[in-house]
Amino acid sequence: MSDFVQIVREDGIAVITLNHPHTRNAIADESCIQAIVTALSEISADPSLRAAILTGAGPAFCAGGSLQSLGQIAADEPVANEQRYRSGIQRIPRAFQQIDIPVIAAVNGPAIGAGLDLACMCDIRVASTRATFAESFVKLGLVAGDGGAWLLARTLPLARAYEMALTGNAIDAQQAMDWGLVSRLAEPENLMETALTLARAIAANPGHAVRMTKRLVDASLLNTLDSVLSLSACMQALAHTTEAHRQALRLMTARVGTKS
Template identity: 90%
Template sequence: MSDFVQIVRDDGIAVITLNHPHTRNAIADESCIQAIVTALAEISADPALRVAVLTGAGPAFCAGGSLQSLGQLAAGEPIANEERYRNGIQRIPRAFQQLDIPMIAAVNGPAIGAGLDLACMCDIRIASTRATFAESFVKLGLVAGDGGAWLLARTLPLARAYEMALTGNAIGAQQALEWGLVSRLAEPETLMDAALTLAGAIAANPGHAVRMTKRLVDASQLNTLDSVLNLCASMQALAHTTEAHRQALRLMTEHMRSKS
Protein backbone atom coordinates (compact mmCIF):
# COMPACT_ATOMS: atom_id res chain seq x y z
CA MET A 1 0.00 0.00 0.00
CA SER A 2 1.16 3.56 -0.67
CA ASP A 3 2.49 5.51 2.30
CA PHE A 4 -0.40 7.93 1.71
CA VAL A 5 -2.54 5.79 4.02
CA GLN A 6 -1.68 4.29 7.39
CA ILE A 7 -3.94 1.84 9.24
CA VAL A 8 -3.72 1.03 12.94
CA ARG A 9 -6.05 -1.62 14.41
CA ASP A 10 -6.92 -1.96 18.08
CA ASP A 11 -9.80 -3.69 19.86
CA GLY A 12 -12.22 -3.72 16.92
CA ILE A 13 -11.35 -0.18 15.76
CA ALA A 14 -9.28 0.78 12.71
CA VAL A 15 -7.73 4.26 12.56
CA ILE A 16 -6.99 5.29 8.98
CA THR A 17 -4.69 8.29 8.62
CA LEU A 18 -4.05 10.20 5.41
CA ASN A 19 -0.32 10.62 5.86
CA HIS A 20 1.01 13.23 3.41
CA PRO A 21 1.04 16.35 5.61
CA HIS A 22 3.50 17.98 3.17
CA THR A 23 0.70 18.11 0.57
CA ARG A 24 -2.03 18.77 3.17
CA ASN A 25 -3.12 15.20 2.40
CA ALA A 26 -4.23 16.08 -1.12
CA ILE A 27 -5.50 13.23 -3.28
CA ALA A 28 -2.74 13.96 -5.75
CA ASP A 29 -2.58 11.00 -8.10
CA GLU A 30 -3.62 7.43 -8.84
CA SER A 31 -1.44 6.04 -6.06
CA CYS A 32 -3.39 8.08 -3.48
CA ILE A 33 -6.72 6.93 -4.92
CA GLN A 34 -5.61 3.31 -4.93
CA ALA A 35 -4.32 3.57 -1.37
CA ILE A 36 -7.72 4.73 -0.10
CA VAL A 37 -9.64 2.12 -2.09
CA THR A 38 -7.31 -0.66 -0.92
CA ALA A 39 -7.55 0.46 2.71
CA LEU A 40 -11.35 0.46 2.62
CA ALA A 41 -11.49 -3.02 1.08
CA GLU A 42 -8.99 -4.29 3.64
CA ILE A 43 -10.84 -3.06 6.72
CA SER A 44 -14.22 -4.12 5.35
CA ALA A 45 -12.94 -7.67 4.90
CA ASP A 46 -11.49 -7.89 8.43
CA PRO A 47 -14.11 -9.66 10.62
CA ALA A 48 -12.40 -8.42 13.79
CA LEU A 49 -13.22 -4.79 12.99
CA ARG A 50 -16.49 -3.10 13.94
CA VAL A 51 -15.80 0.57 13.17
CA ALA A 52 -13.16 2.83 11.59
CA VAL A 53 -11.96 6.40 12.08
CA LEU A 54 -10.58 8.49 9.20
CA THR A 55 -8.35 11.48 9.92
CA GLY A 56 -5.46 13.45 8.46
CA ALA A 57 -1.85 13.84 9.57
CA GLY A 58 -0.63 17.37 10.20
CA PRO A 59 -2.79 20.51 10.19
CA ALA A 60 -5.20 19.50 7.37
CA PHE A 61 -7.77 16.75 6.96
CA CYS A 62 -7.58 16.74 3.15
CA ALA A 63 -6.96 19.62 0.72
CA GLY A 64 -8.73 17.86 -2.15
CA GLY A 65 -6.97 17.46 -5.48
CA SER A 66 -3.53 18.80 -6.28
CA LEU A 67 -2.89 21.73 -8.62
CA GLN A 68 -0.59 19.49 -10.65
CA SER A 69 -3.33 16.92 -11.26
CA LEU A 70 -5.82 19.67 -12.15
CA GLY A 71 -3.31 21.10 -14.60
CA GLN A 72 -2.95 17.73 -16.30
CA LEU A 73 -6.71 17.45 -16.65
CA ALA A 74 -6.97 20.99 -18.03
CA ALA A 75 -4.54 19.98 -20.79
CA GLY A 76 -6.46 16.81 -21.62
CA GLU A 77 -9.34 16.02 -23.95
CA PRO A 78 -12.91 15.78 -22.57
CA ILE A 79 -13.41 12.11 -23.46
CA ALA A 80 -10.10 11.10 -21.90
CA ASN A 81 -10.80 13.17 -18.80
CA GLU A 82 -14.23 11.56 -18.41
CA GLU A 83 -12.60 8.14 -18.30
CA ARG A 84 -9.98 9.39 -15.85
CA TYR A 85 -12.77 10.39 -13.46
CA ARG A 86 -14.74 7.17 -13.92
CA ASN A 87 -11.67 4.98 -13.44
CA GLY A 88 -9.96 7.31 -10.98
CA ILE A 89 -11.36 9.31 -8.09
CA GLN A 90 -14.91 7.99 -8.55
CA ARG A 91 -13.61 4.66 -7.30
CA ILE A 92 -13.41 6.22 -3.82
CA PRO A 93 -17.14 6.92 -3.25
CA ARG A 94 -17.93 3.51 -4.73
CA ALA A 95 -15.52 1.90 -2.26
CA PHE A 96 -17.14 3.78 0.62
CA GLN A 97 -20.55 2.55 -0.55
CA GLN A 98 -19.28 -1.05 -0.32
CA LEU A 99 -17.81 -0.56 3.17
CA ASP A 100 -19.42 -2.93 5.69
CA ILE A 101 -18.41 -1.11 8.88
CA PRO A 102 -19.30 2.44 9.92
CA MET A 103 -16.73 5.17 9.32
CA ILE A 104 -16.21 8.21 11.55
CA ALA A 105 -14.45 11.22 10.03
CA ALA A 106 -12.30 13.00 12.63
CA VAL A 107 -11.83 16.25 10.71
CA ASN A 108 -8.71 17.75 12.23
CA GLY A 109 -8.33 20.73 9.88
CA PRO A 110 -9.38 22.05 6.47
CA ALA A 111 -11.54 19.69 4.39
CA ILE A 112 -11.60 21.37 1.00
CA GLY A 113 -13.13 20.27 -2.31
CA ALA A 114 -12.66 16.53 -2.59
CA GLY A 115 -11.56 16.63 1.05
CA LEU A 116 -15.05 17.79 2.09
CA ASP A 117 -16.56 15.13 -0.15
CA LEU A 118 -14.34 12.53 1.52
CA ALA A 119 -15.69 13.59 4.93
CA CYS A 120 -19.25 13.36 3.56
CA MET A 121 -18.57 9.79 2.42
CA CYS A 122 -18.16 8.88 6.09
CA ASP A 123 -21.18 7.93 8.19
CA ILE A 124 -20.44 10.25 11.12
CA ARG A 125 -18.38 13.45 11.20
CA ILE A 126 -16.83 15.11 14.22
CA ALA A 127 -14.51 18.07 13.87
CA SER A 128 -11.79 20.02 15.55
CA THR A 129 -12.73 23.58 16.40
CA ARG A 130 -10.00 24.51 13.88
CA ALA A 131 -11.62 22.64 10.99
CA THR A 132 -12.97 24.42 7.93
CA PHE A 133 -15.11 23.05 5.11
CA ALA A 134 -15.55 24.18 1.51
CA GLU A 135 -17.13 22.69 -1.61
CA SER A 136 -14.81 24.91 -3.61
CA PHE A 137 -15.03 23.46 -7.13
CA VAL A 138 -17.20 26.23 -8.57
CA LYS A 139 -14.54 28.83 -7.75
CA LEU A 140 -12.21 27.00 -10.14
CA GLY A 141 -14.85 26.70 -12.86
CA LEU A 142 -15.38 23.03 -12.01
CA VAL A 143 -17.99 20.69 -10.56
CA ALA A 144 -17.41 17.96 -8.01
CA GLY A 145 -16.29 15.08 -10.20
CA ASP A 146 -16.29 12.68 -7.26
CA GLY A 147 -20.03 12.93 -6.60
CA GLY A 148 -19.91 15.84 -4.19
CA ALA A 149 -23.33 17.20 -5.19
CA TRP A 150 -24.96 13.85 -4.38
CA LEU A 151 -23.05 13.59 -1.11
CA LEU A 152 -23.81 17.12 0.08
CA ALA A 153 -27.52 16.79 -0.73
CA ARG A 154 -27.69 13.72 1.52
CA THR A 155 -25.62 15.24 4.30
CA LEU A 156 -27.15 18.72 4.59
CA PRO A 157 -30.58 20.28 4.19
CA LEU A 158 -30.96 20.95 0.47
CA ALA A 159 -30.72 24.74 0.71
CA ARG A 160 -27.48 24.45 2.69
CA ALA A 161 -26.07 22.01 0.15
CA TYR A 162 -26.91 24.43 -2.66
CA GLU A 163 -25.30 27.30 -0.77
CA MET A 164 -22.04 25.46 -0.23
CA ALA A 165 -21.89 24.06 -3.77
CA LEU A 166 -22.89 27.25 -5.59
CA THR A 167 -20.79 29.77 -3.64
CA GLY A 168 -17.76 27.59 -2.96
CA ASN A 169 -17.31 29.58 0.25
CA ALA A 170 -15.74 28.03 3.33
CA ILE A 171 -17.53 27.60 6.63
CA GLY A 172 -15.97 27.13 10.04
CA ALA A 173 -16.43 24.36 12.54
CA GLN A 174 -19.15 26.06 14.58
CA GLN A 175 -21.21 26.80 11.48
CA ALA A 176 -20.70 23.22 10.31
CA LEU A 177 -22.12 22.04 13.65
CA GLU A 178 -25.11 24.39 13.42
CA TRP A 179 -25.85 23.25 9.85
CA GLY A 180 -25.57 19.56 10.75
CA LEU A 181 -22.51 18.88 8.61
CA VAL A 182 -20.80 17.53 11.75
CA SER A 183 -22.46 16.07 14.83
CA ARG A 184 -20.03 17.34 17.45
CA LEU A 185 -16.92 19.48 17.96
CA ALA A 186 -13.79 18.90 20.01
CA GLU A 187 -10.73 20.94 20.82
CA PRO A 188 -7.81 20.00 18.56
CA GLU A 189 -5.92 18.18 21.29
CA THR A 190 -8.94 16.05 22.24
CA LEU A 191 -10.36 15.32 18.78
CA MET A 192 -8.96 11.81 18.45
CA ASP A 193 -9.92 10.95 22.01
CA ALA A 194 -13.49 12.02 21.19
CA ALA A 195 -13.47 10.02 17.95
CA LEU A 196 -12.10 6.92 19.66
CA THR A 197 -14.61 7.20 22.51
CA LEU A 198 -17.43 7.28 19.96
CA ALA A 199 -15.82 4.43 18.02
CA GLY A 200 -15.49 2.44 21.24
CA ALA A 201 -19.20 2.84 21.99
CA ILE A 202 -19.93 1.36 18.56
CA ALA A 203 -17.29 -1.36 18.81
CA ALA A 204 -18.72 -2.51 22.14
CA ASN A 205 -21.69 -3.97 20.27
CA PRO A 206 -21.71 -7.33 18.42
CA GLY A 207 -19.99 -6.99 15.08
CA HIS A 208 -22.73 -8.60 13.01
CA ALA A 209 -25.34 -6.22 14.45
CA VAL A 210 -23.15 -3.17 13.73
CA ARG A 211 -22.59 -4.23 10.13
CA MET A 212 -26.26 -5.08 9.56
CA THR A 213 -27.41 -1.81 11.10
CA LYS A 214 -25.06 0.19 8.89
CA ARG A 215 -26.42 -1.62 5.85
CA LEU A 216 -30.01 -0.91 6.87
CA VAL A 217 -29.36 2.80 7.40
CA ASP A 218 -27.57 2.96 4.04
CA ALA A 219 -30.44 1.15 2.33
CA SER A 220 -33.00 3.50 3.86
CA GLN A 221 -31.47 6.39 1.93
CA LEU A 222 -31.98 4.75 -1.45
CA ASN A 223 -34.88 2.30 -1.23
CA THR A 224 -38.59 2.18 -0.50
CA LEU A 225 -39.96 1.24 2.92
CA ASP A 226 -41.14 -2.12 1.56
CA SER A 227 -37.65 -2.93 0.29
CA VAL A 228 -36.05 -2.01 3.60
CA LEU A 229 -38.66 -3.98 5.57
CA ASN A 230 -37.84 -7.07 3.51
CA LEU A 231 -34.15 -6.55 4.19
CA CYS A 232 -34.90 -6.05 7.92
CA ALA A 233 -36.79 -9.33 8.06
CA SER A 234 -33.92 -11.25 6.46
CA MET A 235 -31.24 -9.69 8.65
CA GLN A 236 -33.24 -9.99 11.86
CA ALA A 237 -33.99 -13.65 11.17
CA LEU A 238 -30.24 -14.29 10.96
CA ALA A 239 -29.43 -12.09 13.97
CA HIS A 240 -31.77 -14.11 16.21
CA THR A 241 -29.65 -17.23 15.60
CA THR A 242 -26.32 -15.73 16.69
CA GLU A 243 -24.57 -16.65 19.91
CA ALA A 244 -23.95 -12.94 20.59
CA HIS A 245 -27.72 -12.36 20.70
CA ARG A 246 -28.31 -15.39 22.93
CA GLN A 247 -25.58 -14.25 25.31
CA ALA A 248 -27.06 -10.74 25.47
CA LEU A 249 -30.46 -12.23 26.32
CA ARG A 250 -28.95 -14.33 29.10
CA LEU A 251 -27.17 -11.33 30.58
CA MET A 252 -30.30 -9.19 30.41
CA THR A 253 -32.39 -11.92 32.03
CA GLU A 254 -29.86 -12.29 34.84
CA HIS A 255 -29.81 -8.52 35.33
CA MET A 256 -33.60 -8.34 35.55
CA ARG A 257 -33.66 -11.21 38.08
CA SER A 258 -31.07 -9.46 40.25
CA LYS A 259 -33.27 -6.35 40.30
CA SER A 260 -36.40 -8.24 41.35
Protein backbone atom coordinates in the same frame (compact mmCIF):
# COMPACT_ATOMS: atom_id res chain seq x y z
CA MET B 1 0.15 0.16 -0.15
CA SER B 2 1.27 3.72 -0.85
CA ASP B 3 2.67 5.67 2.09
CA PHE B 4 -0.27 8.04 1.58
CA VAL B 5 -2.34 5.90 3.95
CA GLN B 6 -1.45 4.36 7.29
CA ILE B 7 -3.69 1.92 9.18
CA VAL B 8 -3.48 1.06 12.88
CA ARG B 9 -5.79 -1.62 14.26
CA GLU B 10 -6.59 -2.02 17.95
CA ASP B 11 -9.54 -3.40 19.93
CA GLY B 12 -11.83 -3.74 16.94
CA ILE B 13 -11.11 -0.24 15.62
CA ALA B 14 -9.02 0.77 12.60
CA VAL B 15 -7.53 4.25 12.49
CA ILE B 16 -6.83 5.27 8.89
CA THR B 17 -4.53 8.28 8.52
CA LEU B 18 -3.91 10.24 5.33
CA ASN B 19 -0.18 10.70 5.74
CA HIS B 20 1.08 13.36 3.31
CA PRO B 21 1.09 16.46 5.52
CA HIS B 22 3.52 18.14 3.09
CA THR B 23 0.69 18.24 0.49
CA ARG B 24 -2.03 18.85 3.09
CA ASN B 25 -3.08 15.28 2.32
CA ALA B 26 -4.22 16.18 -1.19
CA ILE B 27 -5.50 13.33 -3.36
CA ALA B 28 -2.82 14.11 -5.89
CA ASP B 29 -2.67 11.09 -8.20
CA GLU B 30 -3.69 7.51 -8.90
CA SER B 31 -1.47 6.14 -6.14
CA CYS B 32 -3.38 8.19 -3.55
CA ILE B 33 -6.72 7.00 -4.91
CA GLN B 34 -5.57 3.38 -4.93
CA ALA B 35 -4.23 3.67 -1.38
CA ILE B 36 -7.62 4.83 -0.06
CA VAL B 37 -9.54 2.17 -2.00
CA THR B 38 -7.18 -0.57 -0.83
CA ALA B 39 -7.39 0.56 2.80
CA LEU B 40 -11.19 0.52 2.73
CA SER B 41 -11.24 -2.91 1.13
CA GLU B 42 -8.84 -4.28 3.74
CA ILE B 43 -10.73 -3.03 6.76
CA SER B 44 -14.09 -4.12 5.36
CA ALA B 45 -12.74 -7.63 4.88
CA ASP B 46 -11.33 -7.85 8.43
CA PRO B 47 -13.97 -9.58 10.60
CA SER B 48 -12.25 -8.42 13.81
CA LEU B 49 -13.06 -4.77 13.05
CA ARG B 50 -16.29 -3.06 14.09
CA ALA B 51 -15.53 0.61 13.41
CA ALA B 52 -12.98 2.82 11.67
CA ILE B 53 -11.75 6.38 11.96
CA LEU B 54 -10.42 8.42 9.04
CA THR B 55 -8.21 11.43 9.81
CA GLY B 56 -5.34 13.44 8.37
CA ALA B 57 -1.75 13.90 9.49
CA GLY B 58 -0.55 17.44 10.08
CA PRO B 59 -2.71 20.57 10.12
CA ALA B 60 -5.15 19.57 7.33
CA PHE B 61 -7.69 16.78 6.92
CA CYS B 62 -7.54 16.80 3.11
CA ALA B 63 -6.99 19.67 0.69
CA GLY B 64 -8.79 17.89 -2.15
CA GLY B 65 -7.02 17.52 -5.48
CA SER B 66 -3.64 19.08 -6.18
CA LEU B 67 -3.44 22.13 -8.44
CA GLN B 68 -0.74 20.39 -10.47
CA SER B 69 -2.99 17.43 -11.23
CA LEU B 70 -5.87 19.75 -12.13
CA GLY B 71 -3.59 21.58 -14.54
CA GLN B 72 -2.65 18.31 -16.23
CA ILE B 73 -6.29 17.28 -16.56
CA ALA B 74 -7.21 20.63 -18.11
CA ALA B 75 -4.79 19.95 -20.96
CA ASP B 76 -6.54 16.72 -22.01
CA GLU B 77 -9.59 16.08 -24.18
CA PRO B 78 -13.05 15.84 -22.51
CA VAL B 79 -13.48 12.16 -23.40
CA ALA B 80 -10.19 11.26 -21.75
CA ASN B 81 -11.06 13.34 -18.69
CA GLU B 82 -14.45 11.69 -18.30
CA GLN B 83 -12.81 8.27 -18.30
CA ARG B 84 -10.15 9.52 -15.88
CA TYR B 85 -12.84 10.44 -13.35
CA ARG B 86 -14.81 7.22 -13.84
CA SER B 87 -11.78 4.98 -13.41
CA GLY B 88 -10.03 7.27 -10.93
CA ILE B 89 -11.42 9.28 -8.03
CA GLN B 90 -14.96 7.92 -8.46
CA ARG B 91 -13.64 4.60 -7.19
CA ILE B 92 -13.39 6.15 -3.71
CA PRO B 93 -17.12 6.79 -3.10
CA ARG B 94 -17.88 3.37 -4.58
CA ALA B 95 -15.43 1.80 -2.12
CA PHE B 96 -17.08 3.64 0.77
CA GLN B 97 -20.47 2.38 -0.38
CA GLN B 98 -19.20 -1.21 -0.22
CA ILE B 99 -17.62 -1.05 3.24
CA ASP B 100 -19.46 -2.98 5.95
CA ILE B 101 -18.30 -1.14 9.07
CA PRO B 102 -19.10 2.43 10.07
CA VAL B 103 -16.41 5.04 9.38
CA ILE B 104 -16.00 8.16 11.51
CA ALA B 105 -14.26 11.17 9.95
CA ALA B 106 -12.08 12.92 12.54
CA VAL B 107 -11.68 16.21 10.70
CA ASN B 108 -8.55 17.75 12.18
CA GLY B 109 -8.25 20.76 9.85
CA PRO B 110 -9.38 22.07 6.45
CA ALA B 111 -11.54 19.68 4.40
CA ILE B 112 -11.66 21.36 1.01
CA GLY B 113 -13.24 20.26 -2.28
CA ALA B 114 -12.70 16.52 -2.59
CA GLY B 115 -11.55 16.64 1.03
CA LEU B 116 -15.02 17.73 2.14
CA ASP B 117 -16.53 15.05 -0.09
CA LEU B 118 -14.25 12.49 1.51
CA ALA B 119 -15.53 13.49 4.95
CA CYS B 120 -19.11 13.22 3.66
CA MET B 121 -18.40 9.69 2.42
CA CYS B 122 -17.91 8.72 6.06
CA ASP B 123 -20.93 7.79 8.16
CA ILE B 124 -20.24 10.16 11.07
CA ARG B 125 -18.15 13.33 11.27
CA VAL B 126 -16.48 14.84 14.34
CA ALA B 127 -14.39 17.95 13.94
CA SER B 128 -11.66 19.95 15.59
CA THR B 129 -12.57 23.53 16.40
CA ARG B 130 -9.84 24.41 13.87
CA ALA B 131 -11.55 22.56 11.02
CA THR B 132 -12.99 24.34 8.01
CA PHE B 133 -15.15 22.97 5.21
CA ALA B 134 -15.65 24.11 1.60
CA GLU B 135 -17.25 22.60 -1.49
CA SER B 136 -14.97 24.83 -3.51
CA PHE B 137 -15.19 23.38 -7.04
CA VAL B 138 -17.37 26.15 -8.44
CA LYS B 139 -14.69 28.74 -7.62
CA LEU B 140 -12.38 26.90 -10.03
CA GLY B 141 -15.05 26.66 -12.73
CA LEU B 142 -15.57 22.99 -11.93
CA VAL B 143 -18.17 20.64 -10.46
CA ALA B 144 -17.63 17.88 -7.93
CA GLY B 145 -16.46 15.04 -10.15
CA ASP B 146 -16.29 12.65 -7.21
CA GLY B 147 -20.01 12.65 -6.41
CA GLY B 148 -19.97 15.61 -4.06
CA ALA B 149 -23.41 16.86 -5.14
CA TRP B 150 -24.98 13.50 -4.23
CA LEU B 151 -23.07 13.36 -0.94
CA LEU B 152 -23.86 16.90 0.20
CA ALA B 153 -27.56 16.54 -0.60
CA ARG B 154 -27.70 13.50 1.70
CA THR B 155 -25.57 15.00 4.45
CA LEU B 156 -27.11 18.48 4.79
CA PRO B 157 -30.55 20.04 4.45
CA LEU B 158 -30.98 20.71 0.75
CA ALA B 159 -30.78 24.51 1.00
CA ARG B 160 -27.49 24.23 2.93
CA ALA B 161 -26.11 21.80 0.34
CA TYR B 162 -27.01 24.22 -2.45
CA GLU B 163 -25.42 27.11 -0.56
CA MET B 164 -22.12 25.29 -0.07
CA ALA B 165 -22.01 23.94 -3.63
CA LEU B 166 -23.06 27.14 -5.40
CA THR B 167 -20.98 29.67 -3.46
CA GLY B 168 -17.93 27.53 -2.83
CA ASN B 169 -17.47 29.48 0.40
CA ALA B 170 -15.87 27.92 3.46
CA ILE B 171 -17.65 27.44 6.77
CA ASP B 172 -15.96 27.03 10.14
CA ALA B 173 -16.36 24.17 12.60
CA GLN B 174 -19.10 25.81 14.67
CA GLN B 175 -21.16 26.56 11.56
CA ALA B 176 -20.64 22.98 10.40
CA MET B 177 -21.97 21.83 13.77
CA ASP B 178 -24.96 24.20 13.58
CA TRP B 179 -25.81 22.99 10.06
CA GLY B 180 -25.51 19.29 10.99
CA LEU B 181 -22.47 18.59 8.83
CA VAL B 182 -20.67 17.31 11.93
CA SER B 183 -22.18 15.79 15.07
CA ARG B 184 -19.47 16.63 17.61
CA LEU B 185 -16.81 19.30 18.10
CA ALA B 186 -13.60 18.93 20.08
CA GLU B 187 -10.57 21.00 20.88
CA PRO B 188 -7.68 19.95 18.63
CA GLU B 189 -5.86 18.04 21.37
CA ASN B 190 -9.05 16.10 22.19
CA LEU B 191 -10.22 15.28 18.66
CA MET B 192 -8.88 11.75 18.37
CA GLU B 193 -10.03 10.79 21.86
CA THR B 194 -13.51 12.10 20.99
CA ALA B 195 -13.54 9.99 17.81
CA LEU B 196 -12.14 6.96 19.64
CA THR B 197 -14.75 7.24 22.38
CA LEU B 198 -17.48 7.16 19.74
CA ALA B 199 -15.79 4.29 17.89
CA ARG B 200 -15.46 2.31 21.13
CA ALA B 201 -19.16 2.78 21.87
CA ILE B 202 -19.90 1.30 18.44
CA ALA B 203 -17.31 -1.46 18.72
CA ALA B 204 -18.71 -2.55 22.10
CA ASN B 205 -21.72 -4.00 20.25
CA PRO B 206 -21.79 -7.38 18.45
CA GLY B 207 -20.00 -7.09 15.14
CA HIS B 208 -22.73 -8.68 13.04
CA ALA B 209 -25.33 -6.28 14.45
CA VAL B 210 -23.11 -3.26 13.73
CA ARG B 211 -22.55 -4.33 10.13
CA MET B 212 -26.21 -5.18 9.55
CA THR B 213 -27.37 -1.90 11.06
CA LYS B 214 -25.02 0.09 8.84
CA ARG B 215 -26.32 -1.80 5.80
CA LEU B 216 -29.93 -1.08 6.76
CA VAL B 217 -29.31 2.64 7.24
CA ASP B 218 -27.45 2.78 3.91
CA ALA B 219 -30.30 0.90 2.21
CA SER B 220 -32.88 3.29 3.63
CA LEU B 221 -31.36 6.13 1.58
CA LEU B 222 -31.74 4.27 -1.70
CA ASN B 223 -34.80 2.03 -1.40
CA THR B 224 -38.50 2.06 -0.62
CA LEU B 225 -39.90 1.26 2.82
CA ASP B 226 -41.14 -2.11 1.57
CA SER B 227 -37.66 -3.03 0.34
CA VAL B 228 -36.04 -2.02 3.63
CA LEU B 229 -38.70 -3.89 5.64
CA SER B 230 -37.96 -7.03 3.62
CA LEU B 231 -34.22 -6.65 4.14
CA SER B 232 -34.77 -5.96 7.85
CA ALA B 233 -36.79 -9.15 8.27
CA CYS B 234 -34.05 -11.22 6.62
CA MET B 235 -31.28 -9.69 8.70
CA GLN B 236 -33.26 -9.92 11.94
CA ALA B 237 -34.02 -13.60 11.30
CA LEU B 238 -30.28 -14.24 10.99
CA ALA B 239 -29.42 -12.08 14.01
CA HIS B 240 -31.74 -14.12 16.23
CA THR B 241 -29.63 -17.22 15.53
CA THR B 242 -26.33 -15.75 16.75
CA GLU B 243 -24.67 -16.63 20.03
CA ALA B 244 -23.94 -12.93 20.61
CA HIS B 245 -27.70 -12.25 20.67
CA ARG B 246 -28.37 -15.20 22.98
CA GLN B 247 -25.65 -14.11 25.37
CA ALA B 248 -26.89 -10.50 25.40
CA LEU B 249 -30.42 -11.75 26.07
CA ARG B 250 -29.21 -13.88 28.99
CA LEU B 251 -27.33 -10.92 30.49
CA MET B 252 -30.33 -8.61 30.08
CA THR B 253 -32.65 -11.18 31.63
CA ALA B 254 -30.28 -11.62 34.58
CA ARG B 255 -30.16 -7.85 35.14
CA VAL B 256 -33.93 -7.54 35.08
CA GLY B 257 -34.24 -10.48 37.46
CA THR B 258 -31.78 -8.89 39.87
CA LYS B 259 -33.73 -5.61 39.95
CA SER B 260 -37.15 -7.25 40.46
